[in-house]
Amino acid sequence: MKLVFAGTPEVAVPALDALIASGRHEVAAVVTRPDAPAGRGRRLVASPVAERAEEAGIEVLKPLKPRDEDFLARLREIGPDCCPVVAYGALLPRVALDIPSQGWVNLHFSLLPAWRGAAPVQHAIMAGDEITGATTFLIEEGLDSGPVYGTVTEEIRPTDTSRDLLTRLAFAGSGLLAATMDGIEDGTLKAVPQPADGISTASKITVEDAHIDWAAPALRVDRMVRGCTPAPGAWTVFRAERLKLIQVATVPDRTDLAPGELSVAKNNVYVGTGSYAVELLWVQAQGKKPMRAADWARGVRIPSGERLGV
Numbered sequence: 001m002k003l004v005f006a007g008t009p010e011v012a013v014p015a016l017d018a019l020i021a022s023g024r025h026e027v028a029a030v031v032t033r034p035d036a037p038a039g040r041g042r043r044l045v046a047s048p049v050a051e052r053a054e055e056a057g058i059e060v061l062k063p064l065k066p067r068d069e070d071f072l073a074r075l076r077e078i079g080p081d082c083c084p085v086v087a088y089g090a091l092l093p094r095v096a097l098d099i100p101s102q103g104w105v106n107l108h109f110s111l112l113p114a115w116r117g118a119a120p121v122q123h124a125i126m127a128g129d130e131i132t133g134a135t136t137f138l139i140e141e142g143l144d145s146g147p148v149y150g151t152v153t154e155e156i157r158p159t160d161t162s163r164d165l166l167t168r169l170a171f172a173g174s175g176l177l178a179a180t181m182d183g184i185e186d187g188t189l190k191a192v193p194q195p196a197d198g199i200s201t202a203s204k205i206t207v208e209d210a211h212i213d214w215a216a217p218a219l220r221v222d223r224m225v226r227g228c229t230p231a232p233g234a235w236t237v238f239r240a241e242r243l244k245l246i247q248v249a250t251v252p253d254r255t256d257l258a259p260g261e262l263s264v265a266k267n268n269v270y271v272g273t274g275s276y277a278v279e280l281l282w283v284q285a286q287g288k289k290p291m292r293a294a295d296w297a298r299g300v301r302i303p304s305g306e307r308l309g310v
Contacts, residue, residue, distance in 0.1 A: 001080075001082050002026050003019060003080055003083065003084060003181065004061075004078060004080040005053075005086075006104070007049040007086040008048070008088055009048055010048040011087055012049050013049060013052050014170045015178075018175060018177065019084065019177070020058075022181070024182060027056075027058055028059070029059040029061055030053035030061065031066070031071075032060060032061070033090065034063075035047070035050075035062065061075075066092050072096060082101075082103065082104075083100045083103070084104075084107070084181060085106040086177070092139060094141060097140075105137070105149065105180060105181070106136065107176065108120065108137065110124060110202070112144060113199040114200050115202040116144035116199065116201050117203050118203060121227075122202070122205050125156060125161075125223055126228075129156055130155065131156065133152050134154070134172060134176055136148070136149040136177055138191045149184070149189055150189070154172055161226045161227075162226070162230070206232065207232045211235060212225070212309070213309075216273060217274050220274075221273050222249070225245050225248050233284075237309055241285070241286045247282040249279045250276070251276060251277045253276070255275075258272045259272050259274055262306050264294075264297045266294075271308055280293035
């Protein structure tokens with residue numbers, strides 16, 4: 001088939017690579033979000049998908065909105081059979097959905113209908129799910145509600161951050177997306193409607209959502225930190241400034257600390273929760289680089305009884 005791939009961040013690059021490497025289909029063009037400011041200089045930088053497509057000599061389309069007439073006209077000129085999508089980042093209007101004869105097929109990082117929405121991996125970790133996966137489905141105008149072509153499952157490990165899990169899903173999902181394109185092309189794969197039960201939504205995680213509540217149980221705190229790493233980053237307040245929490249570990253045998261109460265040993269920093277303590281392993285103070293929590297604590301000299309979140 002002739003394909004136009006739509007995607008933007010680094011997590012979409014393995015799927016683009018898999019389609020290029022398959023040799024069975026032609027990736028005629030790539031659709032991605034416009035260049036965005038990045039770094040301290042805030043200079044405009046192309047998306048990771050755009051950079052990879054340019055390296056491969058593939059035409060790159062960067063519409064401000066996918067309903068722009070110039071973009072739609074170019075898409076019609078290319079005449080794709082199918083448009084595979086991975087984390088493109090913009091809502092596709094009906095006029096665009098109707099252009100490819102086989103539609104737009106999305107690779108979504110959950111086992112639909114669970115965790116429909118923008119942040120499925122983060123929500124799966126924060127909810128304590130043990131199994132997740134990736135799904136290919138035909139895009140409709142509803143939120144991740146279209147019929148499913150295929151799935152692949154992935155275990156959520158006890159120490160997984162969103163970055164860890166998303167990296168594994170990106171590579172497992174790339175093979176699924178390539179196989180889905182093959183099945184559509186040879187007619188062996190038909191999309192099946194999603195079940196009506198088991199629907200959950202995964203809205204974007206905001207910075208406010210990532211604010212740690214120390215009255216929550218330790219397991220909840222741990223899942224929040226892992227689910228919000230690397231973005232938007234779990235945080236608390238220490239001496240009226242934000243302290244980012246990069247890595248923690250639960251300590252079930254330490255139950256003597258009140259929620260938010262700090263206890264500092266020579267090489268350990270503990271904080272109380274609504275159940276038992278967690279140990280702070282890596283933190284990042286405002287305006288500083290990430291550091292081991294024990295080094296941070298030595299620098300700020302924490303007295304007995306001081307609390308986080310105040």
